[in-house]
Amino acid sequence: MNILLLMLSKGEGTGGMEKHCQELANGLSARGHRVTCAASIYHQTQLSKDVKAVTLNAERSRFSPILLASVIKIIKEGSFDIVHAQGSKAAAVLQLISPLIRQTKLVATIHSFKSAYPKESAFCRIIAVSKALAADIGHKNTEVVYNGLAQPQVSALSKALPAQLKSPVWLAVGRLVPAKGFDFLIDAFQHAEGTLLIAGSGPEQKSLEQQVESTSQQNKVILLGHRDDVPALMEFADGVVISSRREGFSYAFAEALLAGKPVIATDVPIANEFLDSRFIHRGFTPKLFARMLTANTDELQQAQSDSRKKARESLSLENMIENTVGVYSECLSHYE
Incomplete structure (x- = not known):
């Protein structure tokens, strides 16, 4: 598959969603898919060399004509099978431009509870990262895919802790x-x-x-x-x-x-x-x-x-990638 991951997080900080997006991009690429990640330059630092990085100014408003035009250009030039928004801002952008990219299969992952969620009609599938979040979204086309983690690699403490800490x-x-x-x-x-x-x-x-x-x-x-x-x-x-x-x-x-x-x-x-x-x-x-x-x-x-x-x-990384690919395949087979 030819996949675009779109994430519009502001700032330099890397939280759960930013980590998830880069790990998903790398995992999809390792499975042989063509992957492009469009995001702030600050959130492309952990991408593998096989993932194509496209830099966007995520500081712009979701209603910014410049941002919307940039995303439309990326999608139309890329001929993607799937465009996958990470987070509510990226989902809102895809929802706004969806009438102009009707032939593109859109997916959105929502990572946290919001007062409003993407419109069901704009997306082939909406992914929720927990059952409770899926229930709150309430759309029929919502599926749960837990975020996956690589098995942690334990090294030595980077800074010493105070001696004789009271247990537990x-x-x-x-x-x-x-x-x-x-x-x-x-x-x-x-x-x-x-x-x-x-x-x-x-x-x-x-x-x-x-x-x-x-x-x-x-x-x-x-x-x-x-x-x-x-x-x-x-x-x-x-x-x-x-x-x-x-x-x-x-x-x-x-x-x-x-x-x-x-x-x-x-x-x-x-x-x-x-x-x-x-x-x-x-x-x-x-x-x-x-x-x-x-x-x-x-x-x-x-x-x-x-x-x-x-x-x-x-909660393994492999399980998350497999389930996400399953969502993509459902979209592609449903709309053939």
């Missing part, structure tokens, strides 16, 4: 933004024993530092900042905690299960699709969440063996 050591990973619920987690950890490591950077850094200080938890809650050694941190920790208020797909959760770590989580996808309800907290009650963090991590490890097995079967 819990690790939380993500951007320091309200959606990740780290303020709730710090509040809850006042009522828990052990050590909490939070790896990530973001706009909530100062307020979370102040919260740690105001709750006198300087010796038990440690903000690590941005880390490139998350697999090593997971290997070091006794367990991983997900405290998000909302997620389309929790990469940290998937990474934890694939790393063989026990997990406690709030009620977000995909944790609530893989874990028994005993390990999911609903309601954001700090003391109740803290009670879950007092569980014996060895017992959690044993109790979550089925969840880890399901993750190995469902």
Whole structure:
């Protein structure tokens, strides 16, 4: 197949969607498909040499005539079998120009919950990265394809951690933004024993530092900042905690299960699709969440063996690529 992946993320940061798009492009190319990735220059750095990169100015509005004209030109010159939008902005652009590219099969992957979703009629298929997100989208042509991860390669810690951390050591990973619920987690950890490591950077850094200080938890809650050694941190920790208020797909959760770590989580996808309800907290009650963090991590490890097995079967990079190709094939066969 001749495939165009379109992603219009702003800025230099690389999050789950940007990582997913580049890994999908590389995986499709490795399977022998012709792949072009049109995106910001900042989000093409991990593409393989066999993927054709086309640079777009993703800072432009989705309604920008220049951006719309650029995307139309790329599609018409490329004669693609499939044009696949990654994220709601790219999907909105394809929806706007769809009357001008009627012969092209359009697919969109939605990575997070939104107040509005792409119109069903504009796309052959809409991919949701979790069952909960698919239900929220509600279109008949929506299919679930979980994001896939390569098996993590564990190396040494890039920076030393403080000595003699009190057990159990819990690790939380993500951007320091309200959606990740780290303020709730710090509040809850006042009522828990052990050590909490939070790896990530973001706009909530100062307020979370102040919260740690105001709750006198300087010796038990440690903000690590941005880390490139998350697999090593997971290997070091006794367990991983997900405290998000909302997620389309929790990469940290998937990474934890694939790393063989026990997990406690709030009620977000995909944790609530893989874990028994005993390990999911609903309601954001700090003391109740803290009670879950007092569980014996060895017992959690044993109790979550089925969840880890399901993750190995469902969350691999190969599985994601195979399922995505299946969606493409459905579109092409349906419209022949």
